[in-house]
Amino acid sequence: xxxxxxxxxxxxxxxxxxxxxxxxxxxxxxxxxxxxxxxxxxxxxxxxxxxxxxxxxxxxxxxxxxxxxxxxxxxxxxxxxxxxxxxxxxxxxxxxxxxxxxxxxxxxxxxxxxxxxxxxxxxxxxxxxxxxxxxxxxxxxxxxxxxxxxxxxxxxxxxxxxxxxxxxxxxxxxxxxxxxxxxxxxxxxxxxxxxxxxxxxxxxxxxxxxxxxxxxxxxxxxxxxxxxxxxxxxxxxxxxxxxxxxxxxxxxxxxxxxxxxxxxxxxxxxxxxxxxxxxxxxxxxxxxxxxxxxxxxxxxxxxxxxxxxxxxxxxxxxxxxxxxxxxxxxxxxxxxxxxxxxxx
Ligand SMILES: NC(=O)c1ccc[n+]([C@@H]2O[C@H](COP(=O)([O-])OP(=O)(O)OC[C@H]3O[C@@H](n4cnc5c(N)ncnc54)[C@H](O)[C@@H]3O)[C@@H](O)[C@H]2O)c1
Numbered sequence: 001x002x003x004x005x006x007x008x009x010x011x012x013x014x015x016x017x018x019x020x021x022x023x024x025x026x027x028x029x030x031x032x033x034x035x036x037x038x039x040x041x042x043x044x045x046x047x048x049x050x051x052x053x054x055x056x057x058x059x060x061x062x063x064x065x066x067x068x069x070x071x072x073x074x075x076x077x078x079x080x081x082x083x084x085x086x087x088x089x090x091x092x093x094x095x096x097x098x099x100x101x102x103x104x105x106x107x108x109x110x111x112x113x114x115x116x117x118x119x120x121x122x123x124x125x126x127x128x129x130x131x132x133x134x135x136x137x138x139x140x141x142x143x144x145x146x147x148x149x150x151x152x153x154x155x156x157x158x159x160x161x162x163x164x165x166x167x168x169x170x171x172x173x174x175x176x177x178x179x180x181x182x183x184x185x186x187x188x189x190x191x192x193x194x195x196x197x198x199x200x201x202x203x204x205x206x207x208x209x210x211x212x213x214x215x216x217x218x219x220x221x222x223x224x225x226x227x228x229x230x231x232x233x234x235x236x237x238x239x240x241x242x243x244x245x246x247x248x249x250x251x252x253x254x255x256x257x258x259x260x261x262x263x264x265x266x267x268x269x270x271x272x273x274x275x276x277x278x279x280x281x282x283x284x285x286x287x288x289x290x291x292x293x294x295x296x297x298x299x300x301x302x303x304x305x306x307x308x309x310x311x312x313x314x315x316x317x318x319x320x321x322x323x324x325x326x327x328x329x330x331x332x333x334x335x336x337x338x339x340x341x342x343x344x
Contacts, residue, residue: 007075014178029053066109081263084143095146123275129277170209170239192258204248206274211239212293257299
């Protein structure tokens with residue numbers, strides 16, 4: 001398939017493009033390049049060829065950008081809660097209106113399949129029960145509200161010529177050259193390595209499902225390759241039910257992989273997002289899908305990477321590996337305007 005992936009310069013996209021290429025797909029990227037300064041490591045075996053990438057803001061796409069593509073995987077957004085709260089108006093512009101524009105322009109150009117990276121953060125605040133794709137959403141932030149709105153507004157575009165699948169990803173972890181330390185397991189491991197401390201930012205009680213970045217790539221691949229009627233119009237939570245943890249449990253896993261560390265909890269009110277998610281649907285209804293990772297294996301993999309690349313505090317704190325720091329830097333230094341468009 002000829003696949004256009006938006007967000008190829010991001011954490012997931014940078015892993016997804018070579019993953020799809022290695023399985024015989026022809027991948028082209030689209031990205032505006034907010035995080036272009038950040039490249040944490042190279043691994044030739046994993047990143048054989050970087051895709052040709054159209055440097056463009058997704059808010060200005062037209063059907064011409066999608067001509068000749070069989071499928072679009074849409075990842076490019078302001079991709080987490082703190083970033084969304086930093087400027088909710090721009091978050092709605094990019095994440096909601098921009099994503100609906102991508103889907104409608106792709107459909108107008110004759111693209112036949114569309115995979116959207118949604119998020120389990122749409123569940124927001126649960127009371128401990130397992131939430132499924134049928135459960136009511138309860139988004140707490142501009143970022144999560146946009147995910148719900150995109151699902152609502154893109155679903156009606158699905159028909160026999162335009163197959164649409166929504167993947168509600170759990171919180172990702174694992175290595176990527178475009179690394180992120182604003183996601184819980186990556187952050188706990190990086191702190192453990194650089195400070196010998198595992199300091200939780202919450203009291204450790206919130207539930208959070210986590211999933212390896214490569215398992216997200218696998219889910220996307222399966223959605224691209226599945227018979228259209230099995231995925232068209234469907235929402236899938238992406239992860240596995242056994243990978244729901246309280247933050248404290250994740251900290252304990254990290255402590256066992258980085259045993260020389262001290263564990264401490266944060267204030268009880270600092271993070272009220274908590275949700276526990278059922279991943280039974282993807283395990284039974286997305287042909288061939290099976291997660292290959294778990295949090296412990298992921299923490300061990302990160303430890304091996306940190307050893308190999310002599311991971312340092314300087315790298316951990318580098319702005320381009322923490323989304324909010326990087327966007328604030330681009331704003332402060334006048335490189336992007338009030339709408340987060342490049343000035344030069
Ligand atoms: N990483 C996670 O834990 C996670 C979990 C659930 C869902 N998701 C979703 O998966 C998708 C990818 O996540 P990620 O972690 O790779 O994000 P990321 O922030 O690392 O990458 C997003 C990419 O999109 C690009 N982008 C942002 N705005 C753009 C615009 N206006 N025009 C063109 N490009 C633009 C950025 O430059 C960046 O390279 C996102 O939609 C995110 O919400 C991620």
